[in-house]
Amino acid sequence: MTDLMVPHEAEVVERISESATIFTLRLRFRDGSRHARYRFVPGQFNMLYLYGVGEVPISVVSDPQDDALFDHTIRAIGRVTRGLSRLQPGDRLGIRGPFGCGWPLEQAQGHDVMIVTGGLGCAPAVSVINYVMRRRQLFGELVIVQGVKHAEDLIWAQRYHRWSRMEHTQVMVAADVGTALWPWHVGPVTELFAQARINASDTVAMMCGPEGMMRVAADHMRALGIVEGSMWLSMERSMHCGVGRCGHCQIGGKFVCKDGPVFNYTQVKDLLPVRGL
Ligand SMILES: Cc1cc2nc3c(=O)[nH]c(=O)nc-3n(C[C@H](O)[C@H](O)[C@H](O)COP(=O)(O)OP(=O)(O)OC[C@H]3O[C@@H](n4cnc5c(N)ncnc54)[C@H](O)[C@@H]3O)c2cc1C
Ligand code: FES
Structure with missing residues (x-):
């Protein structure tokens, strides 16, 4: 299995409620060196793995220069996204990515x-x-x-x-x-x-x-x-x-x-x- 197929554990640092069904998770990799190496460009996405439930693609919405945390804004519409909506600070999930091409x-x-x-x-x-x-x-x-x-x-x-x-x-x-x-x-x-x-x-x-x-x-x-x-x-x-x-x-x-x-x-x-x- 290549590294791209292995989820790496991240922790919810903050959960922001944007509307009744939309929320933002502010995340940090638990492994500090992975966090320091993590780079993305706007338009790319991560696969978010909610343990025991499943994995979904979600865009990264934070700024690439804000390297303290990375953010995902998610609409709870189905099985995995509804489960993600219940995460609270301190909870953990798996992350693969970033994937794909970003905006020009x-x-x-x-x-x-x-x-x-x-x-x-x-x-x-x-x-x-x-x-x-x-x-x-x-x-x-x-x-x-x-x-x-x-x-x-x-x-x-x-x-x-x-x-x-x-x-x-x-x-x-x-x-x-x-x-x-x-x-x-x-x-x-x-x-x-x-x-x-x-x-x-x-x-x-x-x-x-x-x-x-x-x-x-x-x-x-x-x-x-x-x-x-x-x-x-x-x-x-x-x-x-x-x-x-x-x-x-x-x-x-x-x-x-x-x-x-x-x-x-x-x-x-x-x-x-x-x-x-
Ligand atoms: C590259 C990429 C980036 C994405 N970025 C974001 C993001 O930043 N924020 C975000 O909230 N979502 C994003 N999505 C959509 C997100 O991946 C889906 O909402 C999620 O996979 C649904 O999974 P679920 O298990 O919660 O729902 P499921 O149980 O799989 O589906 C529930 C219902 O939603 C429908 N559905 C599933 N996926 C989609 C979809 N993509 N569009 C419309 N209806 C759908 C299903 O047909 C079903 O009726 C992105 C998708 C892609 C491909
Ligand atoms: S998600 Fe498997 S080929 Fe694109």
């Missing part, structure tokens, strides 16, 4: 950045937003676009308000179904794209969310003038090994665990519309 953050430097997310709390996008915010001078305009089905699905509303007050940052949020006090747009999120204050031909776009949403968003971004080679997206598939051996995460000829989860749009655009992939 070096290529994005010096360019405008448009981040489009859909659905309930998009952890891979939070890591990239935090990364850009902490290195604001390295990037051009930042546009954050978040779409949800129902206004009540939006988590971290205060973060969107805070980000919207930052210089050279535009935040646009849309809900298909609004509520009386909903301060943002009601309707498809793509209706907001034309308002993006970016130089489209000099923009790097990063998306995560349901694949149907990303396909439509890519069409709208192309219409704005963003070139396909500058569009990136994070894909999700059921995963077992995390290292390209079991085939569980395959999409066409690609393995989401090792060729992704972040792909250039040109690599996957022909696969996105194929049902069953």
Whole structure:
């Protein structure tokens, strides 16, 4: 068995409740030398092993330079994630990783950045937003676009308000179904794209969310003038090994665990519309 297949024990240092079903675990490897060696880039993921229950892929959301702890923000939806939600400081779990390719953050430097997310709390996008915010001078305009089905699905509303007050940052949020006090747009999120204050031909776009949403968003971004080679997206598939051996995460000829989860749009655009992939 290679080292990549062996979980290493980590300890929960802090548990933060983000909403009724979403929580953040702040972790540290119990072996100090492993912790010191651990490096990741935003967009990569770990396999989190809850002893006696199972293992799930979860993105790393902390900043790569915060080397005291590493964080995972998790939505409790099933067997393993619900079990993880019950962990408390001092509890232990197994970690394999980091796996996969991250966001093209070096290529994005010096360019405008448009981040489009859909659905309930998009952890891979939070890591990239935090990364850009902490290195604001390295990037051009930042546009954050978040779409949800129902206004009540939006988590971290205060973060969107805070980000919207930052210089050279535009935040646009849309809900298909609004509520009386909903301060943002009601309707498809793509209706907001034309308002993006970016130089489209000099923009790097990063998306995560349901694949149907990303396909439509890519069409709208192309219409704005963003070139396909500058569009990136994070894909999700059921995963077992995390290292390209079991085939569980395959999409066409690609393995989401090792060729992704972040792909250039040109690599996957022909696969996105194929049902069953
Ligand atoms: C690369 C990658 C990164 C991820 N990062 C995160 C993250 O940062 N935070 C996070 O909360 N989740 C993340 N996920 C999703 C997470 O891995 C799944 O939610 C988890 O595997 C579900 O396991 P479970 O045992 O709790 O649920 P299960 O019991 O396996 O499933 C419960 C229900 O949820 C559905 N389901 C399972 N997986 C998904 C999924 N990926 N999307 C939508 N529905 C699903 C199942 O079909 C089933 O109906 C990521 C997935 C991938 C592939
Ligand atoms: S999870 Fe096994 S090949 Fe990707």
